[in-house]
Amino acid sequence: GAGVSQSPSNKVTEKGKDVELRCDPISGHTALYWYRQSLGQGLEFLIYFQGNSAPDKSGLPSDRFSAERTGGSVSTLTIQRTQQEDSAVYLCASSLGTLAVSYNEQFFGPGTRLTVL
């Protein structure tokens, strides 16, 4: 596609339910990033993938959060037993390659707004 896409754009769920957020990166981008943006806050870095592997998962807020990427393309962020404090916009970004090797611009998706009632 032309850009990074995320689905759903909005998700309302009840406390305790599990949710899956999806990110489709730009074709050919090997690096993929997940962020959380809470109301009135900046972006909180959650996790990044180089290909299908995530070298560092320490940014995930709790063990209720997990992420995977398959085929070097689509990624899903799963939140189990959602809590009200999980309400936020979840942003995904992709880039051509790992930033540490050579700088590649991150392209962001429009985000998924998650509301936990």
Place this chain on the structure above:
Amino acid sequence: AQTVTQSQPEMSVQEAETVTLSCTYDTSENNYYLFWYKQPPSRQMILVIRQEAYKQQNATENRFSVNFQKAAKSFSLKISDSQLGDTAMYFCASLNPSNQFYFGTGTSLTVIP
């Protein structure tokens, strides 16, 4: 851990005027990148400008320029000839060699016609 601080939650500027957004950061790294991102109401984050820490020359992109003071760990964004389309949230961010981004809390900029 790195921290990025934006001390101006809200700012406004008259159309065609110049405005400067402040950002300070804290890092123990010697090699890192700094960025300014724009987030309009559509939520789409857009890269405005970036600066490599090892470069002394300030980055410039058309009407956008930075004042990078490495010793002071300051990275301000100057927007010249402000336009209505510049109205957005602006985030300052740093990237460390471990591929971790750190964002400030943002500055909401309003351009007044």
